[in-house]
Amino acid sequence: MHTDIPIDEGYLHMDLLRFTTAGSVDDGKSTLIGRLLYDSKNTFEDQMEAVEATSKKRGDEHVNLALLTDGLRAEREQGITIDVAYRYFATPKRKFIIADTPGHIQYTRNMVTGASTANLAIILVDARLGVIEQTCRHAFIADLLRIRHVILAVNKMDLVDYSEKRFNEIVDEFKRFASRLDNIVDMVAIPISALHGDNVVDKSKNMDWYEGPTMLYHLETVYIGSDHNHVDARFPVQWVIRPHSDEYHDFRGYAGRVAGGVFRPGDEVVVQPSGFTTKIKAIESYEGPQESTFAPLSCTITLEDEIDISRGDMITKPNNPPKKDQEIEAMICWFSESTQLSPNAKYYLRHTTKEVKAVVKDVRYKVNINTLHKIEDDKTFRLNEIGRITLRTSAPLIYDSYRRNRATGSFILIDSLTNETVAAGMIL
Amino acid sequence: MDEERTSYQVNHLAQLESEAIYILRETAAQFERPALLFSGGKDSIVMAHLARKAFHPARLPFPLLHVDTGHNFQETLDYRDQYVSDLRAELVVAYVQDSIDKGRVQEEKGPFASRNKLQTVTLLDAIADNQYDACLGGGRRDEEKARAKERFFSHRDDFGQWDPKNQRPELWNLFNGRKHHGEHFRVFPLSNWTEMDVWQYIKSENIPLPSLYFSHQRDVVHRSGAMLAISEVVTPQPGERIETSAVVRFRTIGDMTCTGAVYSEAADMDTIIYEVATARQTERGTRADDKRSETAMEDRKKEGYF
Numbered sequence: 001m002h003t004d005i006p007i008d009e010g011y012l013h014m015d016l017l018r019f020t021t022a023g024s025v026d027d028g029k030s031t032l033i034g035r036l037l038y039d040s041k042n043t044f045e046d047q048m049e050a051v052e053a054t055s056k057k058r059g060d061e062h063v064n065l066a067l068l069t070d071g072l073r074a075e076r077e078q079g080i081t082i083d084v085a086y087r088y089f090a091t092p093k094r095k096f097i098i099a100d101t102p103g104h105i106q107y108t109r110n111m112v113t114g115a116s117t118a119n120l121a122i123i124l125v126d127a128r129l130g131v132i133e134q135t136c137r138h139a140f141i142a143d144l145l146r147i148r149h150v151i152l153a154v155n156k157m158d159l160v161d162y163s164e165k166r167f168n169e170i171v172d173e174f175k176r177f178a179s180r181l182d183n184i185v186d187m188v189a190i191p192i193s194a195l196h197g198d199n200v201v202d203k204s205k206n207m208d209w210y211e212g213p214t215m216l217y218h219l220e221t222v223y224i225g226s227d228h229n230h231v232d233a234r235f236p237v238q239w240v241i242r243p244h245s246d247e248y249h250d251f252r253g254y255a256g257r258v259a260g261g262v263f264r265p266g267d268e269v270v271v272q273p274s275g276f277t278t279k280i281k282a283i284e285s286y287e288g289p290q291e292s293t294f295a296p297l298s299c300t301i302t303l304e305d306e307i308d309i310s311r312g313d314m315i316t317k318p319n320n321p322p323k324k325d326q327e328i329e330a331m332i333c334w335f336s337e338s339t340q341l342s343p344n345a346k347y348y349l350r351h352t353t354k355e356v357k358a359v360v361k362d363v364r365y366k367v368n369i370n371t372l373h374k375i376e377d378d379k380t381f382r383l384n385e386i387g388r389i390t391l392r393t394s395a396p397l398i399y400d401s402y403r404r405n406r407a408t409g410s411f412i413l414i415d416s417l418t419n420e421t422v423a424a425g426m427i428l
Numbered sequence: 429m430d431e432e433r434t435s436y437q438v439n440h441l442a443q444l445e446s447e448a449i450y451i452l453r454e455t456a457a458q459f460e461r462p463a464l465l466f467s468g469g470k471d472s473i474v475m476a477h478l479a480r481k482a483f484h485p486a487r488l489p490f491p492l493l494h495v496d497t498g499h500n501f502q503e504t505l506d507y508r509d510q511y512v513s514d515l516r517a518e519l520v521v522a523y524v525q526d527s528i529d530k531g532r533v534q535e536e537k538g539p540f541a542s543r544n545k546l547q548t549v550t551l552l553d554a555i556a557d558n559q560y561d562a563c564l565g566g567g568r569r570d571e572e573k574a575r576a577k578e579r580f581f582s583h584r585d586d587f588g589q590w591d592p593k594n595q596r597p598e599l600w601n602l603f604n605g606r607k608h609h610g611e612h613f614r615v616f617p618l619s620n621w622t623e624m625d626v627w628q629y630i631k632s633e634n635i636p637l638p639s640l641y642f643s644h645q646r647d648v649v650h651r652s653g654a655m656l657a658i659s660e661v662v663t664p665q666p667g668e669r670i671e672t673s674a675v676v677r678f679r680t681i682g683d684m685t686c687t688g689a690v691y692s693e694a695a696d697m698d699t700i701i702y703e704v705a706t707a708r709q710t711e712r713g714t715r716a717d718d719k720r721s722e723t724a725m726e727d728r729k730k731e732g733y734f
Binding site: 084085239410421 | 446480569624
C-alpha cells in the first residue's frame with residue numbers, strides 16, 4: 001500500500017476479522033449469518049427478492065434469512081450444508097470474513113479447515129437444549145486450532161421466554177467444560193434470537209437483564225492485534241527474484257510473507273537450515289525500500305552477503321531461534337474418506353514453503369473429541385479423527401510449536417498416490 | 429506497548445494485498461507453466477497490478493492470456509494493449525473465432541446469440557495447446573453463490589471440470605498444487621476480496637482503468653432486464669426499448685452481448701466507491717449470462733468456465 005494516502009478516508013482504518021461459526025444442525029447458524037448480513041445492511045435487493053420468492057415457494061412463515069447463505073444446488077435440494085463456504089460483510093470499522101462450516105459430526109474436517117485461519121469462533125447452542133456433546137466438540141476444535149476469542153451464542157432465547165436463569169445455566173455449563181481448554185483466552189456469552197434479531201445487530205428489547213454487547217458490536221471491537229506473533233522473527237523464503245536485467249544486474253531478492261517477528265534493514269539474520277549469518281541490506285517493495293516489515297506482510301528482502309538460499313529456507317534472527325529437527329510430535333486431524341493413516345505410512349509433508357517426505361513413526365493416541373478421553377488401543381485414523389503422532393521427515397523442519405506460531409507450527413500431509421490433502425497437523 | 433499496538437496494525441486492504449501476493453508467488457513456485465487470465469476487466473487489472481508488485485523488480489514470470497470473444501469493447505482492447513506494454517509482459521490471445529472456424533464450437537444463432545458460453549472451449553483449448561498447468565483468475569467468492577465455496581487453488585480434472593464435492597481442503601497458508609499429468613489448476617488470489625475492496629484498492633493504488641467504468645453517454649437497448657450497448661453484435665429487435673445517449677457506466681466488463689450497463693453519473697473513483705457502497709443490486713445483477721437460470725454459474729463452472 002502507498003503510505004501517502006490521506007488519512008481522512010475512513011476505510012483505510014478498517015481492519016480484518018476472520019471468524020468461523022459452529023453449531024449443530026438446526027441451531028440456527030445459517031439464520032444467524034443471514035441476520036448479521038441483513039441487519040448490518042450487507043444484502044442486496046436482488047438477493048432479498050430471490051430469498052423472499054424461495055421462502056414463499058417453500059411455504060415458510062417468515063422470510064427465511066438462512067437462504068441468504070445457501071450455496072450449491074445439492075444443498076438447496078437436500079437442505080444441508082456440505083462444505084466450508086466463505087461469506088463477506090463489512091461495517092465502517094471492520095471487514096469480516098466468515099468461514100461458514102457445518103456442524104454435523106461427519107464434518108469435523110470442515111470445521112478444522114474453517115478454524116485454521118480464524119481469529120474468532122462463534123459457537124452456537126440452542127437455549128432449549130443447552131450444552132450438548134457437539135458444543136464440546138466445537139469448543140475443543142476451536143481450542144486445538146488456537147482460536148483465542150470465542151463467542152458463546154445462546155440462540156433461540158425466544159423459545160425459553162428470554163429467561164436469564166436459563167442463559168446463566170448454559171453459560172456455567174459451558175465454562176465448566178471450557179476451563180479445560182487453555183488456548184481460549186477470551187470468551188463472551190451473548191443471549192440471542194437469530195430469528196427475531198435480538199442482540200445480533202440491534203440490542204434486544206426482550207432481555208433488559210443482559211448488559212453485555214450485541215454480537216456485531218463485539219465482532220467490531222474485539223482486540224485481535226496481538227494474534228500475530230511479532231516476537232520471533234521468521235521469514236520463510238517463497239521465491240527468489242533475479243531480474244537478469246541491466247538495471248538490476250546483481251539483484252537477488254528473497255520474496256515471502258513474514259510469518260513472525262519484525263525485520264529491519266541492518267538486522268543480523270541467520271539463514272536456516274544452513275546456519276549462515278549475514279545482515280539485511282534492504283526490504284524492497286514496488287513502492288521502494290521500506291523501514292520495516294512484519295507479519296503478515298509480503299515483501300522482498302535483500303541480504304549483504306551472497307549466500308545460497310532457495311525456496312523452503314527460512315530467514316530468522318539469532319534471538320528466539322526456531323527449532324530444527326527431523327522428528328516431530330504433532331496433533332493431526334485426518335481428512336481422507338478413502339484412506340486411513342497407520343504407522344509406517346509415508347506422505348508428502350508441506351510446511352511453510354517447504355515440502356519434504358515424512359513417515360509415521362508412531363501413533364501415540366487418538367482423542368475422543370466428545371469426552372476428551374485418550375484412545376490408545378486403536379492406531380488407525382479414519383475421516384475426522386484427531387490424535388497425536390510422531391513423524392520422521394526426510395530433511396529437517398525449521399519450526400515452532402503451533403501454540404507459539406500458527407504459520408510455522410502447522411503442516412498438511414499429502415497422499416503421494418492421489419495427491420489429496422489427507423491431514424492437517426499442528427506441531428507440539 | 430500502545431505504540432507497538434498501533435504500529436503493527438495492518439488495514440484490510442494491506443492484508444488482502446499481502447495474501448494475494450503470497451498466492452501469486454506460490455503459483456509461480458508450484459507450477460511449471462502458469463498463465464494469468466486477463467480480460468481487461470477491473471479484477472484482472474488488479475491481478476496484473478498485484479503480480480507486478482509480487483515479482484518486482486523482475487518481470488512477470490508468466491504470460492497474460494486473453495480469451496477474445498471477438499465481441500469486446502474497443503476501449504477494453506486499447507486498454508489491454510497499453511497495460512501489457514507498460515508491464516513489459518507477454519500477451520497470449522486465444523480467439524473464440526478460431527474455435528468457431530475450426531468447428532470446435534457452434535455459434536449460437538439469432539439476435540440474442542452470445543459467445544460467452546463458447547469461451548470455455550477456447551479457454552480449455554488454449555490451456556491444452558500452451559500446456560498451461562495453472563491459470564490465475566480474478567474470480568471472487570462474493571460474486572456469486574457457486575463461487576463462495578471455491579478454493580484459492582482450484583483443482584480441475586483432465587477435462588477441465590470442477591467438482592464441488594471433491595475439493596482439497598485449504599488450511600492456513602498451505603496450498604497443495606500437486607497434480608497428475610493432464611490435470612490443471614485455477615488459482616484465485618482475489619478470493620477474499622469484495623467488489624468494494626477492489627474499488628478501494630484501485631483508488632488507493634491509483635490504478636488506471638478503462639473508460640467504460642466511468643459515466644459516459646451511450647445508445648443502449650433494454651433486453652431481459654439488462655441494458656446492453658448497441659453495437660454490431662447487439663442490434664435492437666422489434667419491440668425492444670431503445671435509449672439514445674443514456675448516461676451509463678459498466679460495473680463489470682465482459683463480452684458486449686451480455687455485459688449490462690447501469691445508469692450512473694459516477695465519473696470519478698470517489699463517486700464510484702460511494703455508488704458501490706450504496707448499491708442495491710449485486711454486481712452480477714447486470715450480467716445477462718447469470719440470468720439464464722438460477723444455477724447458471726454453477727453449471728458453467730462445472731464445465732470449466734473461469
